[in-house]
Amino acid sequence: MERLCGAIMAAMPDYPTLLETQAQTALYPLVEALPGLWARAFDPAAHGDLGRWQAVLAELPAVVASRVVLDADAPAIGAPGDCPADIRASIDGLLRKLHPWRKGPYLVHGVHIDSEWRSDLKWRRLAGHIEPLRGKTVLDVGCGNGYHCWRMAGAGARLVVGIDPTLLSVVQFQAIEHFAGASPVCVLPLGIEDMPRNMPAFDTVFSMGVLYHRRSPIDHLLELRGLLRAGGELVLETLVVEGGDGQVLVPEGRYARMRNVWFIPSSATLAGWLRRCGYRDVRLVDVSPTTAQEQRATDWMRFQSLADCLDPADPGLTVEGLPSPRRAILLAKNP
DSSP, X not given: OHHHHHHHHHHOTTSOSHHHHHOOGGGHHXXXXXXXXXXXXXXXXXXXXXXXXXXXXXXXXXXXXXXXXXSSSSOEESOGGGSOXXXXXXXXXXXXXXXXXOEEOEEETTEEEOOSEEHHHHHHHHHTTSOXXXXXXXXXXXXXXXXXXXXXXXXXXXXXXXXXXXXXXXXHHHHHHHHHOSOSEEEESOOGGXXXXXXXXXXXXXXXXOXXXXXXXXXXXHHHHTTEEEEEEEEEXXXXXXXXXXXXXXXXXXXXXXXXXXXXXXXXXXXHHHHHTTOEEEEEEEEEEOOTTTBOOBTTBXXXXXXXXXXXXXXXXXXXXXXXXXXXXXXXXXX
């Protein structure tokens, strides 16, 4: 395993260093496939903005962080006193070039990244219910720029692998990682479909804000189960509608201006899907409406946000006349 990871590092200097030192035998199928997947994702022809984003990463100043605090609402990388004001202003300007920042918040040497989502609120809703992460190997599917991955590390996880196919999100993670230095967190430019099938390598798997984007939610639940070790825990967070068992909303067009929303089940329906997929000990631990306190436009995300997606005359409805967003968290075990 060490020889394999070393070969990957030699061929791909920008490859995250985490798997070089902490890869497990159970993760061998992923590590083996990564060189090709990484090269495909970072092919300059694949994304017209890649060169601009990489130039931002190259310009980030080298500042030694006096502290790295991950178990905080806004993970703090360094402190304002770690660098002079002009360097801090440079950091602010460079990170803003990676707009839009969807997940956060972060504090980087005193620069407050006020992201669209107050992702800390979601973490508060689930942190008291999940099994302790200390010493565990964790997967975060659809992790965005890795905010929750950092929180998982702050909760003591031994290894956190985040995957997200949105290249800008991965670049944003690399920007935070540049200042944070060595950590047990790695974010890879992959979708769930890129993960090796039936690789039960993870103690805990998170899928948050992903299920409603999948054309086949049942297949997604089975894919997640295939990545969990026996006895491992799934943390599933997704949009739900009110209703009993069997209730499912299938938007005919957009939902809250989003094109790619396929199925929004009731919590009872979702629990039934999980049991049908072979999960056990299924528990609903939270249902909360999404509010403008949690999702809103900011200087770091200047596009449309939640307020633009709701009926101005009735915030209980989307602009399409559908029930406004409610999100549930369910936990389940892989037998």
